[in-house]
Structures are given as C-alpha cells and as structure tokens.
Amino acid sequence: MALAHAILVSLLDRPQTGYELGKRFDQTVGYFWKASHQQIYQELHKMAKAGWVQSETVAQSDKPNRIVYELTERGREALDAWVETPCDPPSVKEELLVKLFALGDVDTPTLVAELRRRRAYHQDRLAWYESVMAEHYPEPGKLSPRKRGRYLGLRLGILSERTTLGWCDEALALVAPGARPSRRK
C-alpha cells in the first residue's frame, strides 16, 4: 500500500493531477520508487473512494480536462499513521545478478555485454543525479528541513550509483579478464 502513501507525500507540496504526479515520480521519488501512470490513476481512484484525496475537474478546451487532486484531512491522518508504522525492509530485484549466478553455465560474452550496458546505465544516472545535486543542493548544511529529506534521497541515489558503477568494473574485470576496460564517454 505504499504507492498510495508516496502519492500522499507528493501531494503535501501542492495539489496535482495524476499526470503531474507521474512525471514527478520519474523525476524525484522515482529514484527509489517507480510507478507507471496507469498505476497512479488507479491508485488515485481508490484513494478518492477512501476519502484520502478530493478531486476537482478543471476544464480545458484544447486538451483533455485536468483532474486535480488534493490532500484531505483524512489523507493527512492516513499519512501520519503510516509514518508511525515501521518500514518494510527495502525490496530489490536485480535480474542481472540472477544471470550472473548462471555464470559458467551460460554464454559469457552475453553477460559481459549486459554488464557493459548496466555500467552505462549507472553512469548516466550518476551524471543526472550529480547535475541535479549541483543545481539544487549546493550547500546541504543550510537546507530547510523539507529540502533535507529530498537531498537525502538524491544523496543515496548518488552513493548507490557510484557503488554499483565501481562494482560493474570489478565484475567486468573478473568475468572478462582479457577484455579492454570500457572507458567510453
């Protein structure tokens, strides 16, 4: 039920449409919680039924109408109650590591190619997180409490990407000892 709560948290900032929530998920909370827009629309319907949010339709002539959702008193209470209940441990699904478990029984060049792709992926994300960090959080010590939470999310993103990037290099060295290290970009 945590998607609903992630939406509640996002609505703390301001009322938003499902579409906006989806975009914001990709750009912010998306580092550690992904949700498709379908999932968000469905969840919003459920949340409205539960009285956690209320919606207002804003007519638009050229585009489809916007349905703006805002937090209700009950939604706020649900959020507080959720914060009080202990978190689940993080859930990770690392398909690549499952494949690596088959190392020795499956085609090694394929795994090397996958590792290279993953390396590039983490490099991209790291660059993206670091640019957001430089732009929005130049001095972490002086942030308002609100921005501190966001900073910490970004910070973990950066640390994790660096770690995984380094691991990719180790893995490539171990899996394809002969190959030239990839330093592209």
Place this chain on the structure above:
Amino acid sequence: MALAHAILVSLLDRPQTGYELGKRFDQTVGYFWKASHQQIYQELHKMAKAGWVQSETVAQSDKPNRIVYELTERGREALDAWVETPCDPPSVKEELLVKLFALGDVDTPTLVAELRRRRAYHQDRLAWYESVMAEHYPEPGKLSPRKRGRYLGLRLGILSERTTLGWCDEALALVAPGARPSRRK
C-alpha cells in the same frame, strides 16, 4: 517472469524441492531477489505445466512427501533464451526514502527512530555477508567461473550495505543534528 528464471538458475546446481529452493533463495539469491515459499510453489506448478521442469515424488513416512524438481531440456532452452534478452533495470522500493520526503511535515523523532532501525539492519546484513565472504571466498582471483558469479553477487551485497550504512549516518547527522551518534554494538 523473472522468478521462474531465478528458479531455473538455482536448479542448474542440482534438482531441488520447493522447500529447498525457498531456503536457498533466502541464503543466496535472496540478497537481490526475495520470494516467499508460496510464490515458489505456485511458480513451480506453472513451470511444470510449461515443461520447464519435471518432478518426482519421494515418499517419506514421518514427514510430508518431497517433490523434487529438475531442469528439463526445455527449461534449459528457456534459460538460455532469457539470458539473451536484455535485463530490466533494477527495481527498487525504498519506503524509508518516501518517508524522508515528508521530512518537515511529519514527526521527526519517528523518522530518526526509523533511520536507527535501518542502520542496525544494514549493519547486521553487512556482518552476515562479510562472514560468508571470509568463509567461502577468501581468494576471489582464483575462483571457478561458477563461483565467480556467486562471489559477485555477494560482493555487490557487501558494497551496497556499506554504502547504505554510511548514508544512514549522514542522514542521522542531518535529520537529528543534536543527537548522539548511535554506536551500539
């Protein structure tokens, strides 16, 4: 569909029962892929229907019968085909970071308590991974290809836990600047 493939990989080693698969998931692949035993039993039924595995019932007098599954030729082919298809990017669900996004709008001591719990969790896991590493992988350079894959899984586990542990300390310093750092244990 990746749980099925994770099971196929595990069955490469040797035929196993659902129960054994569940235990092995916790101990090995479980670092980066969790599955309950219900999920595994259900998946095994589906895989048997698809012809990826075949089962043999071993009668036991004192305990319930064991149903031992082994890889079939078709399962082996499915595994190879899956290895060839590019991985999904890793899926992460970090409830704690969603809560931190609400920092400034919700009770801070609760978040501090959560961070402390998480710190302890990562410390435990790190200790566990490091003990496995010391016992089973003392010299990573000399491992067989098969063990290299498992080593790399464990290695990423250790690196990730260290990273997250360090991040917990940063987060605690930033969220509860007055508090004494927790050095218990």
Place this chain on the structure above:
DNA sequence: CTTGCATATGCATATACTTGCATATAGTAT
C-alpha cells in the same frame, strides 16, 4: 509530410505477489 512526443485520462486484461488458512509430525526451548 509523417513520425513521434507532450498533454491528459481511463478501461480491460494479465501477471505477480501477499496473506491467511489447512494439514501432519517431531524435536527443542521455556
């Protein structure tokens, strides 16, 4: 000039995963 993207929502279906229960027994803690 056509392909694709951004805006904006939604239904229907399918798969994945969780939770609670049920069975059966033997051994080990408290």
Place this chain on the structure above:
DNA sequence: ATACTATATGCAAGTATATGCATATGCAAG
C-alpha cells in the same frame, strides 16, 4: 506442560503491478 520451530506442501482470496489499447490535439523535428 506449552509454545515455537523445522520439515513439506498446497488452496483460496486478495492486493499490487504491468501491458495493451483507446481517445483527442497541437507542436516540433526529421
């Protein structure tokens, strides 16, 4: 004595997530 854990499997029902399609339009890039 009683409760819990380990062994071993499974059904049923519910929740969560993913996938594919449908609608409608304007704008920008190739």
